[in-house]
Amino acid sequence: MFDRMKTWKYLYTMEYEEGDVLHRGLLGVYNQVVRAQTEANAIMSAQLYWKEFPIESPHVEVLVGKITVLSRIERPKTVMEAFWDQVEQRKNI
Numbered sequence: 001m002f003d004r005m006k007t008w009k010y011l012y013t014m015e016y017e018e019g020d021v022l023h024r025g026l027l028g029v030y031n032q033v034v035r036a037q038t039e040a041n042a043i044m045s046a047q048l049y050w051k052e053f054p055i056e057s058p059h060v061e062v063l064v065g066k067i068t069v070l071s072r073i074e075r076p077k078t079v080m081e082a083f084w085d086q087v088e089q090r091k092n093i
Helices: 029-036 039-050 079-089
Strands: 010-016 021-026 058-064 068-072
Touching: 021 029, 029 039, 029 058, 029 079
Parallel strands: none
Antiparallel strands: 010 068, 021 058
């Protein structure tokens, strides 16, 4: 499994037009696909993710064809990343 904190560098604030929405999916179901132990479970979860149904969850992934980026901030380092940065800096002294 991958470390999600290391896979993204920025957090964006965006806006989009409703007509640009391609799909809305439950993020929890997406996570089930990622964590599936068998191919059958992954396929079943993926089919649920792509199914169109009303979403009443605050954890929704919105796939859009076009966005406008309003702002971007860099992800703060984790405690361990800051620690290893200090270790690397001391090696170079």
